[in-house]
Every structure is written in C-alpha cells, then in structure tokens.
Amino acid sequence: MSETPTVAVFRPDDERVADAVALLEECGADPVPDPMLAxxxxxxxxxxxxxxxxxxxxxxxxxxxxxxxxxxxxxxxxxxxxxxxxxxxxxxxxxxxxxxxxxxxxxxxxxxxxxxxxxxxxxxxxxxxxxxxxxxxxxxxxxxxxxxxxxRPEGSGRSAELAAAGDLDAACFTSSLTVEHFLEAAAERGVRADALAGIADATVGVIGAPTAETAESRGIDVDVVAAEATFETLARETLETVRRAHE
Structure with a gap:
C-alpha cells in the first residue's frame, strides 16, 4: 500500500458520492467513486x-x-x-x-x-x-x-477491476445492494473471481450488520462494521483499520 490508500466508495451518483469523495480526501485517502445505486x-x-x-x-x-x-x-x-x-x-x-x-x-x-x-x-x-x-x-x-x-448504473465496476488487479486497499459498502451490485459489475466485466480474490486482500468496511451478513454470504470477508450507521463513521473506521494493518 502507498501512503495514500485507495478506497472504493459506492454511494449514489449525486451529492452523496461527492461528499464521500471529499471526506475520504480530507482523511488522506485516494477515493475511487464507483456508484452502485441509481x-x-x-x-x-x-x-x-x-x-x-x-x-x-x-x-x-x-x-x-x-x-x-x-x-x-x-x-x-x-x-x-x-x-x-x-x-x-x-x-x-x-x-x-x-x-x-x-x-x-x-x-x-x-x-x-x-x-x-x-x-x-x-x-x-x-x-x-x-x-x-x-x-x-x-x-x-x-x-x-x-x-x-x-x-445498478450503467458503466459501474471500475472498483471491481482495481480489486481484480490488486490495486484496491479498501472498500466501503453502505448497503447489501451495493455488495450485490459490486459483484454483478465484476461478473459483467469478467473479473468476478479475481475481484473476490483482490478484495480479500483489501480492508472491507460495511455500514451495518445486514450488509455484513450479505457480504459474508457472498464470500467477502468483513473487517469493519461501523460503530454508527453513517458514512463518515464507516470511512474513518475503515481507514483506521487500513493504516493499522500496514504499520
């Protein structure tokens, strides 16, 4: 991992993804906006x-x-x-x-x-x-x-390709549907198996227990369940975990 962790974010393509990107940049991360919900x-x-x-x-x-x-x-x-x-x-x-x-x-x-x-x-x-x-x-x-x-928006899946290539340090899933759409996008691009392997080496944060259950049931190990169901808490706790893992 570089000093600036690469973090995928799947918020809808409106002010929510823009706010998420701004927050991750403020926290010293390199955000990968890949909206999975429309x-x-x-x-x-x-x-x-x-x-x-x-x-x-x-x-x-x-x-x-x-x-x-x-x-x-x-x-x-x-x-x-x-x-x-x-x-x-x-x-x-x-x-x-x-x-x-x-x-x-x-x-x-x-x-x-x-x-x-x-x-x-x-x-x-x-x-x-x-x-x-x-x-x-x-x-x-x-x-x-x-x-x-x-x-799922057309064109989604950039993060899946990065995961498949081993170039994703973390991912922040904000609902069960973002997990499912991430895997659908990976399959559509022909990289589902590699994306699963790549995300296994990344830090996976989720916003609550239902999202964690969905991820685990789809073969994605969860590292962080946010203490509070907000994107800010999810992002900060995921980044803390990424950095601790690379100390």
Whole structure:
C-alpha cells in the first residue's frame, strides 16, 4: 500500500458520492467513486390514513416532497439523523429518531406503542424485511409504499477491476445492494473471481450488520462494521483499520 490508500466508495451518483469523495480526501485517502445505486422514482405517495409514517432514507424524504405528500397529524419516524434532516429540509416535522439508526433499532423504539396502530413504511424496493416483520410482530397494521427502485448504473465496476488487479486497499459498502451490485459489475466485466480474490486482500468496511451478513454470504470477508450507521463513521473506521494493518 502507498501512503495514500485507495478506497472504493459506492454511494449514489449525486451529492452523496461527492461528499464521500471529499471526506475520504480530507482523511488522506485516494477515493475511487464507483456508484452502485441509481434511483428510479415510482411517483407513489404514502397513504394518508396512517397513525405512523416511517421514512428510511434522504431520497425518500425528497421524493415525497416532490409528489406533494402533506403531513396531517401522523407521527413521523426517521430511521436516522440524515433522513430526519432531509425531512425537515423539505418542511416536515419529525417526531421519532431511534438511538440505533437501523431497522431493528426503529422497531425497538416503536414496539411498545404501535399495537393496533396503522403504520405506513415509505421506502425503496430493497428495504429490509426486519422493519415490516418487527412492526407486525408488535401488533401494528403495516402497509409499505415503494417510493423508488434502486438499480445498478450503467458503466459501474471500475472498483471491481482495481480489486481484480490488486490495486484496491479498501472498500466501503453502505448497503447489501451495493455488495450485490459490486459483484454483478465484476461478473459483467469478467473479473468476478479475481475481484473476490483482490478484495480479500483489501480492508472491507460495511455500514451495518445486514450488509455484513450479505457480504459474508457472498464470500467477502468483513473487517469493519461501523460503530454508527453513517458514512463518515464507516470511512474513518475503515481507514483506521487500513493504516493499522500496514504499520
């Protein structure tokens, strides 16, 4: 490894990947932006008869604003601070943010108060079943509205080729889907086996336990599970691990 570690980042190709690149550069890394997620809006609107409405992403917050969803007394829940900030930016009040910024964390926060309540979950088509099942087990009547679909962008896979060539020091996976799309892109470019071998020699950081489980199940060993489910924590902890490994 050179003094400047090469780190792949898979955030969507908008301000999120730009912010991730800026953060990695600030931390002394050489970022490899390789967006693995693109958003296809469905133009659906959350139901208006719910007692609770749950949002799980900044993208969802922006899309419901675009389609004109209006708050009307529901208890609005955001899975984490980034989602909450996005909702507030769009003019919505946020009532609940769990201490643990995950589906299971939100279930734990709500489970003692949603028995018999109508809960609307507004999110992407790749949301974790943990949220729906956990709320249903708590006695809620749960409805899911798909606000957008997540697809793999054309041309993705530069990071897979770098991994295959042994030129990647680290990778920061921010969802199970980024893991799956990384491997799909590697296969599309004919380097899947070599990319798996190369990433085995790199430091792999993930943003939470579900992403870790997906990576491990696909043959990718995980070195870092971020202590907090934010990209900044993931990036900093992954880089710390890279540098310790090369001391």
């Amino acid at each position: 958003v296809e809006p469905t133009e659906a609107t959350p139901r208006t008869d719910a007692d609770y409405v749950v949002f799980t992403s900044k993208t969802g917050a922006e899309l419901v604003s675009e389609v004109g969803w209006e708050q009307s007394g529901e208890t609005v829940c955001a899975i984490g601070p980034a989602t909450a900030d996005a909702l507030r930016t769009e003019g919505y009040a946020v009532d609940i943010v769990p201490e643990e910024f995950t589906s299971s964390g939100l279930v734990a926060t709500l489970q003692n108060e949603v028995d018999g309540a109508r809960v609307e979950v507004a999110r992407s088509d790749h949301g974790s079943p943990v949220l729906l099942e956990g709320l249903e087990d708590a006695g809620a009547y749960v409805h899911e509205t798909i606000l957008y679909r997540l697809v």
